[in-house]
Amino acid sequence: MNVFRFMLHNQHQVLQLTLEHLRLVGFSTLFAMLIGIPLGIGIAHRPRFNKPVLATANIIQTIPSLALFGFLLPVPWLGARADRLAILALTLYALLPIIRNTYTGIRGVDASVVEAGRGMGLTESQLLFQVELPLAVSVILSGVRVAVVISVGLATIAAAIGAGGLGEFIFRGLAMVDDRVILAGAIPAALLALLADFGVGWLERRLQPR
């Protein structure tokens, strides 16, 4: 129970680091959605681009996170602020599940439904917004859910480059060889991941087409 006493004692800092953590995850997920969903739609409509795009996102995923943070450090504007850098790196990691699920979701829409819609004279954007996206939304959101859960975990490493977040406690605890401090970072991070998983999952079910 030492852990909780420690957390209670440092509640302001726990709260502050949690908010920082949320900020890193929130912005990176938002950016990844803004980039990944249109990209996923694009490659679903133009299949010849699907291999290069998915391969690139895949390769990014294989770069060890600590190395990626390190690589980005010398970049001029980005390197000046650790949190910018962390958000960029987290965005890159979140891309793959979002692009892939958007692609899968759109491709999964029954071809006869799309053909009927096109034949009836829906414009390509009406087809996208009224037919394809509503039918693919739950698949896309399950990609977002994976991305968020990964990001919550990865964001703890961002503390290594001074970007803040709950990783601060973890690294500090490691340096001090103090389990309480490590857990003060790890427990809220785990809770955040569960909460995000549950929240997006709920949204996913709400928006599921019949």
Add this chain to the structure above:
Amino acid sequence: MQPEAANPVIEFREVSYRVAGTQVLSGFNLKVQSGETLVLLGRSGSGKTTSLKLVNRLLSPTSGEIRVKGVPNAEADLIRLRRSIGYVIQDVGLFPHFTIERNIGLVPKIEGWPANRIGARVQELLQMIGLAPELASRYPHQLSGGQRQRVGVARALAADPEILLMDEPFGALDPLTRDELQREFLLLQQRLHKTVVFVTHDLREALRLGSRIALMEAGQLVTVLAPPDFLRSTDPLASAYVRAFGEGLESAANRGTS
């Protein structure tokens, strides 16, 4: 039969379509007259569906042109063209996340009809295709196959297009439901006099529904005949169809007597 002088509603002029090295359609010429049901009959791969999709420009010809109401359809506004042509396909393609009402009313809605006019039109169409008004609030998966295809027809008719393209619309239905829908189609067509191009590989359906039958084989038009002439035709392919059709009945009848 329609007089030759009348302006055709749809006209194929020397149309060829080639895709990935395969000649799907070659030198295709055909005129579809106002108010007739022209059946494209042929086996799979003969180019029937391709011909149909060339009309509403889901496909574009490699050479030649298709005229719709006298205007080359390549010059028409694509979206306007498609909205003026009803399209019914075998897999129906109802929007699974829309109610029946929204499915039927979609084209009127995107055409900007006021809501009360759309509602009235949907009720009118439901009645026309013989579906109960309360089905309007159901979803496609709650309907039977026959009901779904009726909705497919109603959706195609929603904005009152002059032309109807039907691609094996009753092909996936059981024989009794198919018979029902064919009968309803004939009644509907007696009232509406749409210009219909109807694709099928079923001679029985072609004879029953068509004012004329265009027989296709390997991407070419073999002959165009009215149903009675089709049965008497000496064309080898046409008579092969008729023979195959008759043999099924005969052999069943013969087995019955032994």
